Amino acid sequence: MEKLRIGVAGLGRLGKVHAANIAYKIPNAELAAVCSIVPAELDYAKETFGLGSEKLYADYRDMLKDPDLDAVAIVTTSSEHCWQIEAALDAGKHVFSEKPLGVDVDQCLLAEAAVARHPELTFMLGFMRRYDKSYAYAKEKIDAGEIGTPYLVKATGIDPEALVEGAIAYAATSGGIILDMAVHDIDLMRWFLGSEATEVYALGATFKHPEFQAAGDDETAVAVYKFENGALGFLHVGRTAPHGYHVETEIVGTEGSIRISAVPQKNLAQVFNKNGVCTEAVGSFPERFDEAYLLEMEEFVNCALEGRQPDVTVEDGTKSTVVGFATTQAWKSGEVVKI
Ligand SMILES: NC(=O)c1ccc[n+]([C@@H]2O[C@H](COP(=O)([O-])OP(=O)(O)OC[C@H]3O[C@@H](n4cnc5c(N)ncnc54)[C@H](O)[C@@H]3O)[C@@H](O)[C@H]2O)c1
Known part of the structure; x- marks a missing residue:
């Protein structure tokens, strides 16, 4: 069997x-x-x-010189992603990179240019929720018209209070x-609504851990989006879910709605x-996303071996970053921001 x-x-x-996952769970991949x-x-x-x-490298550029490698998976600190993507593609390696694509838009554009320079290589960004079976199923239902025209996505992501010290x-x-x-969440809104955000208003609040505000942050934030096609988005992120890791998404359409993980249950017990x-x-x-991390990496491996590109593109990374910055600007300024 050919292995990546x-x-x-x-x-x-x-x-x-x-x-x-690469070492043990994907038969046509090898951790090299x-x-x-x-x-x-x-x-x-x-x-x-x-x-x-x-095969243990302290220097990334040294690893790229390794002739035994077909591909790299970049799971480094976010600020390192873009230059590492560019260097790997220019060294002839297929690239999987974790999200976010970059920490500013200029960096993202450098990565986009590198991907455009190398159409012969596969590039994939780790928006793994698109590979989670429930999200993928929801997308299939939407595309099949089962909830009519989707006009609102409500996305909630609250980290567990048990891990709040690390977040602080x-x-x-x-x-x-x-x-x-x-x-x-921003990527999923774009994906489900099939449209780009054009406007955002956002607010933050801190009730439990003043350390967040002391660090210039907040422990909760909400944002409301308007999309180019007239659809709406509502985002709620936080750090203090007492019951565990709460990721919930609802897509509302003209003929119905779909809720994913409304009760973020651990198992069926x-x-x-x-x-x-x-x-x-x-x-x-x-x-929560154990299986999605595996499924996305399997798709990357198959794409690289078959000479395909995955559905998640480098532009998805840039666009989500642009919307993320606009939302942060809206939260900090208290004003509606045009995107
Ligand atoms: N898709 C998701 O759901 C998801 C979840 C968590 C983290 N992430 C992303 O994955 C990335 C890693 O997150 P993490 O939580 O594992 O971080 P982490 O801080 O635990 O690990 C970062 C790693 O990067 C290494 N590193 C940093 N700079 C490097 C360099 N120049 N060369 C080589 N190695 C370098 C560090 O040694 C460390 O091993 C981040 O970009 C994060 O945003 C994605």
């Missing part, structure tokens, strides 16, 4: 997930090298995946709650006891 030999750059929270600026993560890769020392520590450098949390009937909630993003 992939080098994974970045072995933090998500890099470990992608590396394990890793790169990290953290020595302990290279040790982890050596022990966990049995990679030889010559990261608040000053995250780019703000909207850029940090909402890019998937219900506990009947003195507290009543309890369904536990999913606890974190890796748990």
Whole structure:
């Protein structure tokens, strides 16, 4: 079987997930090298995946010189993505990059230019929710006309209170709650509505952890969007869900609506006891989107081996970033922002 030999750059929270999927769960992929600026993560890769020392790179550009690699998966800090995309494509490697595409629009345009220069190579951005079976099913239903014309997407994403200390520590450098949390929701609104956002109004609030405001951030934000085709979007992001990781999306159409994960349940078990009937909630993003991370990487591998491009494009990355910046500007200024 032909295999795509992939080098994974970045072995933090998500890099470990992608590396394990490539190494163990995708038959036509091979984890051929890793790169990290953290020595302990290279040790982890050596022990966990049995990679030889010559396949552990501390320098990304050195990894790109490895002739044994067909592709790279970029799972590094967001500010590194765009130059790493450009360098990998120019070195002749297929590229999977985690979202966000970049942390500013100029960077995104550099990545777009590199993708345009290399139509012979596959590029994929990690908007994995599009590969989650429930979201993909919703999209199929919408495209089949089962809810008529979709005119509103309500997107909720609230991180668990159990992880709030990490969010506080990261608040000053995250780019703000909207850029940090909402890019998937923004991409989904565009995808489901088949239109681009033209206008946004946004507000933030902090009731529980004043540390967020001290860092120039907020623990909750909401935004309302108007789209080019007249449709509407409503976004709610937050950091303090007491019950777990709450990601919920509703698409409302002229003939019906679809709700995805209205109760973000952990599994199908219900506990009947003195507290009543309890369904536990999913606890974190890796748990909720476990299968989607695998499915998106399988699609990347198949695209690269078959000479195809995936449905998620580099332009999707730029457009979501543009909308994310406009939303942040609206939140900071308290004014309606034209996009
Ligand atoms: N799709 C999703 O749902 C999702 C979820 C979480 C994170 N992400 C994205 O994935 C990326 C990584 O997130 P994370 O939570 O794993 O971060 P993390 O901080 O845990 O890990 C980042 C990794 O990047 C490495 N790194 C940084 N600069 C590097 C460089 N120049 N060369 C090589 N390695 C470098 C670090 O050593 C570390 O291994 C981020 O861009 C984040 O936005 C996406």
